Amino acid sequence: xxxxxxxxxxxxxxxxxxxxxxxxxxxxxxxxxxLVNGGITYRxxxxxxxxxxxxxxxxxxxxxxxxxxxxxxxxxMAGDLGAGVRMDEQxxxxxxxxxxxxxxxxxxxxxxxxxxxxxxxxLEGTKLFCDVLKTQVITAGFLEGPLLALTQxxxxxxxxxxxxxNPSAVHKALAVMTAYDxxxxxxxxxxxxxxxxxxxxxxxxxxLGDKEYDEFEGQKKYAGDLNELTTKEGMAFxxxxxxxxxxxxxxxxxxxxxxxxxxxxxxxxxxxxxxxTIEQGxxxxxxxxxxxxxxxxxxGSVEKITQxxxxxxxxxxxxxxxxxxxxxxxxxxxxEVPPDVHTKKENIKAVVxxxxxxxxxxx
Amino acid sequence: xxxxxxxxxLGSGKTTAVxxxxxxxxxxxxxxxxxxxxxxxxxxxxxxxxxxxxKAKEIAGGCICCxxxxxxxxxxxxxxxxxxxxxxxxxxxxxxxxWGLKRAAEYSEAKADMIIEHAPVITLVDATRIDLLVKAVKxxxxxxxxxxxxxxxxxxxxxxxxDITKTExxxxxxxxxxEISHMxxxxxxxxxxxxxxxxxxxxxxxxxxxxxxxxxxxxxx
Numbered sequence: 001x002x003x004x005x006x007x008x009x010x011x012x013x014x015x016x017x018x019x020x021x022x023x024x025x026x027x028x029x030x031x032x033x034x035l036v037n038g039g040i041t042y043r044x045x046x047x048x049x050x051x052x053x054x055x056x057x058x059x060x061x062x063x064x065x066x067x068x069x070x071x072x073x074x075x076x077m078a079g080d081l082g083a084g085v086r087m088d089e090q091x092x093x094x095x096x097x098x099x100x101x102x103x104x105x106x107x108x109x110x111x112x113x114x115x116x117x118x119x120x121x122x123l124e125g126t127k128l129f130c131d132v133l134k135t136q137v138i139t140a141g142f143l144e145g146p147l148l149a150l151t152q153x154x155x156x157x158x159x160x161x162x163x164x165x166n167p168s169a170v171h172k173a174l175a176v177m178t179a180y181d182x183x184x185x186x187x188x189x190x191x192x193x194x195x196x197x198x199x200x201x202x203x204x205x206x207x208l209g210d211k212e213y214d215e216f217e218g219q220k221k222y223a224g225d226l227n228e229l230t231t232k233e234g235m236a237f238x239x240x241x242x243x244x245x246x247x248x249x250x251x252x253x254x255x256x257x258x259x260x261x262x263x264x265x266x267x268x269x270x271x272x273x274x275x276x277t278i279e280q281g282x283x284x285x286x287x288x289x290x291x292x293x294x295x296x297x298x299x300g301s302v303e304k305i306t307q308x309x310x311x312x313x314x315x316x317x318x319x320x321x322x323x324x325x326x327x328x329x330x331x332x333x334x335x336e337v338p339p340d341v342h343t344k345k346e347n348i349k350a351v352v353x354x355x356x357x358x359x360x361x362x363x
Numbered sequence: 364x365x366x367x368x369x370x371x372x373l374g375s376g377k378t379t380a381v382x383x384x385x386x387x388x389x390x391x392x393x394x395x396x397x398x399x400x401x402x403x404x405x406x407x408x409x410x411x412x413x414x415x416x417x418k419a420k421e422i423a424g425g426c427i428c429c430x431x432x433x434x435x436x437x438x439x440x441x442x443x444x445x446x447x448x449x450x451x452x453x454x455x456x457x458x459x460x461x462w463g464l465k466r467a468a469e470y471s472e473a474k475a476d477m478i479i480e481h482a483p484v485i486t487l488v489d490a491t492r493i494d495l496l497v498k499a500v501k502x503x504x505x506x507x508x509x510x511x512x513x514x515x516x517x518x519x520x521x522x523x524x525x526d527i528t529k530t531e532x533x534x535x536x537x538x539x540x541x542e543i544s545h546m547x548x549x550x551x552x553x554x555x556x557x558x559x560x561x562x563x564x565x566x567x568x569x570x571x572x573x574x575x576x577x578x579x580x581x582x583x584x
Contacts, residue, residue, distance in 0.1 A: 092433050156457075206503070206505075206506045298470060338433050
């Protein structure tokens with residue numbers, strides 16, 4: 001089969017048409033700031049829409065991915081809601097001062113102006129990289145789901161306890177997070193991105209059961225409404241969830257995303273491998289992606305990560321073949337490639353090269 | 364450098380226990396550092412930290428594989444280069460996964476010239492709130508118990524005998540391999556034993572555990 005373009009390849013995978021090979025996207029986002037102007041700080045990258053966009057453009061030039069997904073970090077919304085965000089020179093920013101100190105604080109949230117703060121940076125930056133890349137690859141914005149945004153701004157332990165002891169207060173705050181997300185969805189729709197990737201991190205059986213997840217993020221409200229809005233606004237609805245025990249029945253079978261990105265935890269009983277995910281039917285109607293250990297990009301050698309990619313391609317192709325699904329899998333990292341100065345660029349390239357070589361689908 | 368995790372859900376008595384354990388280990392002659400989830404909480408004891416020359420660094424809650432890992436490993440590497448502690452006591456968030464933190468700790472080896480050893484993962488379970496914890500955050504508590512080497516039933520000085528028994532039963536059900544002991548971080552009961560564990564025992568590395576499928580074997584067997 002002739003070599004397809006990036007977009008043809010992904011569309012073939014989504015529609016279960018004949019594709020030349022598996023598509024690939026090591027989730028290389030913040031790490032690509034090292035390709036901009038000889039390497040810039042995380043702070044500069046996360047505060048400047050042009051630099052943010054340039055990293056994705058340079059990443060595409062360097063590696064030839066099939067996708068570009070505009071993940072910044074998971075404290076964007078929390079920071080704009082007033083939480084203190086620690087931003088080291090070269091590390092992923094994170095919330096170090098949550099704002100909820102009492103139950104009453106849940107009711108004080110207000111949707112910020114999305115044109116300001118880092119919400120504005122990510123929207124503008126996404127538009128800028130989509131302007132350049134949308135004719136080459138499948139582009140997507142990246143957005144924190146309402147429960148993730150709330151746990152970031154309020155502190156996860158506190159929120160999980162208050163779900164039980166003060167559920168009405170948590171629901172009031174989630175309504176504001178959802179309203180904030182609605183504004184962001186509408187903002188992303190204007191960027192020209194083909195899809196929008198939601199981070200629904202807490203759909204995780206290590207944290208929440210089906211009943212609690214359904215109540216605080218599920219299909220009936222919050223996520224359900226946002227998923228529908230995403231599609232209505234003309235974007236392919238996608239999910240990233242790097243949980244050890246993801247709620248696949250809810251997030252894949254009920255939510256029905258076009259693309260689902262997931263991780264694999266070999267130590268955790270029940271953590272679904274790529275093979276198991278396909279065998280259990282989750283890739284039947286969804287383009288699933290994963291599950292290379294992100295830390296291999298720092299600690300592994302080119303030989304090691306090439307072997308891991310080769311093995312994953314083999315595992316995935318065998319499982320897909322048995323279910324009549326040709327190339328419906330993305331060879332990706334299970335979570336973001338660590339945006340660390342020690343991450344080895346050659347390992348990112350090795351994953352793409354190995355997928356080109358070993359991900360070819362024999363029709 | 365030896366990394367010792369003291370896990371447990373919010374309110375389980377972690378901070379008090381960490382302070383007493385650090386104090387005792389320093390009396391035994393060890394150069395110590397601590398890494399806590401919420402530096403605001405530890406500031407209550409700022410004088411203690413200053414008087415002992417400890418280094419406190421915060422660690423964020425969130426996604427261990429991408430968010431925490433970089434910051435945590437960088438923190439450990441910097442502690443090594445600037446302070447070279449023999450033992451680092453880590454007080455993670457109640458939503459962190461102990462095996463994930465082990466992996467992140469090992470990944471600091473790429474950033475500094477050191478080898479990481481792990482002390483037994485200690486999880487504190489608050490016996491006075493066991494009913495609430497099981498109702499409210501059962502899965503999170505289960506995760507922390509499941510991945511512990513040693514579980515301390517904490518606050519035994521104020522918990523009822525029935526609640527202590529109930530807590531022990533829960534731990535045995537979730538993690539039959541775990542050693543169970545008692546602690547009162549307020550009165551100091553169990554602190555000396557926790558220090559002995561940290562000083563003398565080693566817990567498997569993440570890489571070894573993956574190779575040997577330790578947890579999966581445990582659950583199957």
